[in-house]
Amino acid sequence: xxxxxxxxxxxxxxxxxxxxxxxxxxxxxxxxxxxxxxxxxxxxxxxxxxxxxxxxxxxxxxxxxxxxxxxxxxxxxxxxxxxxxxxxxxxxxxxxxxxxxxxxxxxxxxxxxxxxxxxxxxxxxxxxxxxxxxxxxxxxxxxxxxxxxxxxxxxxxxxxxxxxxxxxxxxxxxxxxxxxxxxxxxxxxxxxxxxxxxxxxxxxxxxxxxxxxxxxxxxxxxxxxxxxxxxxxxxxxxxxxxxxxxxxxxxxxxxxxxxxxx
Amino acid sequence: xxxxxxxxxxxxxxxxxxxxxxxxxxxxxxxxxxxxxxxxxxxxxxxxxxxxxxxxxxxxxxxxxxxxxxxxxxxxxxxxxxxxxxxxxxxxxxxxxxxxxxxxxxxxxxxxxxxxxxxxxxxxxxxxxxxxxxxxxxxxxxxxxxxxxxxxxxxxxxxxxxxxxxxxxxxxxxxxxxxxxx
Ligand SMILES: [Zn+2]
Numbered sequence: 001x002x003x004x005x006x007x008x009x010x011x012x013x014x015x016x017x018x019x020x021x022x023x024x025x026x027x028x029x030x031x032x033x034x035x036x037x038x039x040x041x042x043x044x045x046x047x048x049x050x051x052x053x054x055x056x057x058x059x060x061x062x063x064x065x066x067x068x069x070x071x072x073x074x075x076x077x078x079x080x081x082x083x084x085x086x087x088x089x090x091x092x093x094x095x096x097x098x099x100x101x102x103x104x105x106x107x108x109x110x111x112x113x114x115x116x117x118x119x120x121x122x123x124x125x126x127x128x129x130x131x132x133x134x135x136x137x138x139x140x141x142x143x144x145x146x147x148x149x150x151x152x153x154x155x156x157x158x159x160x161x162x163x164x165x166x167x168x169x170x171x172x173x174x175x176x177x178x179x180x181x182x183x184x185x186x187x188x189x190x191x192x193x194x195x196x197x198x199x200x201x202x203x204x205x206x207x208x209x210x211x212x213x214x215x216x217x218x219x220x221x222x223x224x225x226x227x228x229x230x231x232x233x234x235x236x237x238x239x240x241x242x243x244x245x246x247x248x249x250x251x252x253x254x255x256x257x258x259x260x261x262x
Numbered sequence: 263x264x265x266x267x268x269x270x271x272x273x274x275x276x277x278x279x280x281x282x283x284x285x286x287x288x289x290x291x292x293x294x295x296x297x298x299x300x301x302x303x304x305x306x307x308x309x310x311x312x313x314x315x316x317x318x319x320x321x322x323x324x325x326x327x328x329x330x331x332x333x334x335x336x337x338x339x340x341x342x343x344x345x346x347x348x349x350x351x352x353x354x355x356x357x358x359x360x361x362x363x364x365x366x367x368x369x370x371x372x373x374x375x376x377x378x379x380x381x382x383x384x385x386x387x388x389x390x391x392x393x394x395x396x397x398x399x400x401x402x403x404x405x406x407x408x409x410x411x412x413x414x415x416x417x418x419x420x421x422x423x424x425x426x427x428x429x430x431x432x433x434x435x436x437x438x439x440x441x442x443x444x
Contacts, residue, residue, distance in 0.1 A: 059343025
């Protein structure tokens, strides 16, 4: 489009800002969910592993939302974006806001997201935007470690006892309808892809399905056929009821004591 | 120019005190310490979580340069959420001020991402002496840091800090930390 650069310079790069919120909100919401296990996991090693995973995700959130705040240029910080937005302003996938359930459901949710996250970050390392490529190069190392552990744990529990197998299959059945949203492309994705900043999410579907099939086969778990996908998280159109409840926990301190710092 | 407490100035009398007198003459900077000297000072700043190695051993000091009269030190985080990063930046700033460098700015540099390949040889040896197996590209420790046995098994991929995993020696039966290789 032949819009003069001068007239657009001061305008918010809406597509870029939204994309960055999607990245940062995914890691923020999942990071918070995983941190809910702190002090409650079935064994100490798992407690530590979950807390470390949450820590990585929150660290990545600071980078994504920090960049989103810079791009927005309204003087908001990453903390402001995390703690002072309401549920309808969040742009995370519905998958990551789903409650922890039992340990199996938490691990299954983690694996389903980690596998997608890894493929996305690998592609983002080649982003035309250096800032995004830099964050992706940093995060991809941590996420490679996350997926190694979550895939291994899915396999261990799926191909485990009758009890653990049953729980993992139930978790997969429950969470499968949340997978499709990761690969739905909208006009934001289309614009980002055209500008060479972000891959088209639909292009990640085939490698995702292949990796998932391999892990699930080892885990002796089966995925139901069918394309039904809950949607409305990444667009913000309709989050599940769980996100609002989560935010009341996550944001209460900044809401009760605005500007509190230590 | 500060007001002297209790002194009442007569507004009717024009103030013709030379303004320039209030400003101290610009002090000539002593010879700027060399980059090697600065790195040597930083090599005395311990990692807050593994104090046997320094922030230089850890490979997180990525650059030092003068911007006018300001010394800019760029630091890269190990893990993006590592809570020690802020403490490290404060420790670096304090150490340089103690050496007489007043104007120091710490910047965070995330690209290229930190890798355990940047750990110094000295740092690796000190980790081993301290009982932490240094990172190995094989994805696990070569040997037990206590008895040198290679009969080791993993307890968990994670440990007490983001940079470590937990392993155990099947010979001396001691658990130990392994510095993850990333
Ligand atoms: Zn041993």
